[in-house]
Structure formats: structure tokens, C-alpha cells
Amino acid sequence: MAGRERGEIARVQDEIAAEHERVRLLQAEVSHLERPDRIQRLSGTYLGLGPVKPDREVAPDALPSVLTTSRPSVTEDRL
Secondary structure: OHHHHHHHHHHHHHHHHHHHHHHHHHHHHHHHHOOHHHHHHHHHHHHOOOOOOHHHOOOHHHHHHHHHOOOOOHHHHHO
16 A cells, blocks of 8 residues: 555656656746747738837927827838
């Protein structure tokens, strides 16, 4: 009986070690996927996004006036 329990404990410890390794690998993958240079490259390639143009920046207190003025949409800017 004690031998069976030791075997079960060893098996569970192996499972825990394997899960810890999987978590470590997933954290490394997330770190890779979240790299700013990668996101910037992909957003430019697939979404056509880039840095905000200075004329598109607005101070927070000017936001109400921006909402009342007509500005071209993002898709119109690209045409």
C-alpha cells in the first residue's frame, strides 16, 4: 500500500513539473507575441496602421469640439 502511494505521489509530482514547464513555455511565447516591434510591424503590414500624424493629435480639453466638427474617417484618409 505504501509503495502504491509513493508511486502516486511521484506521478503527481511529475505532472506538476510538466505543468510548470508548460507555463514557462507559454509565458515565453506570450513575451514573444507581445513584443512592440513585432506588433508595430504586423499592424503596418496587415492593418495599414502607423504612427499618429501630428495633425490628428488633440488635447483632451479640445475633444468636445472635435466631436462636433466633421472629419474624414480613417478609411477616407487612406483613399
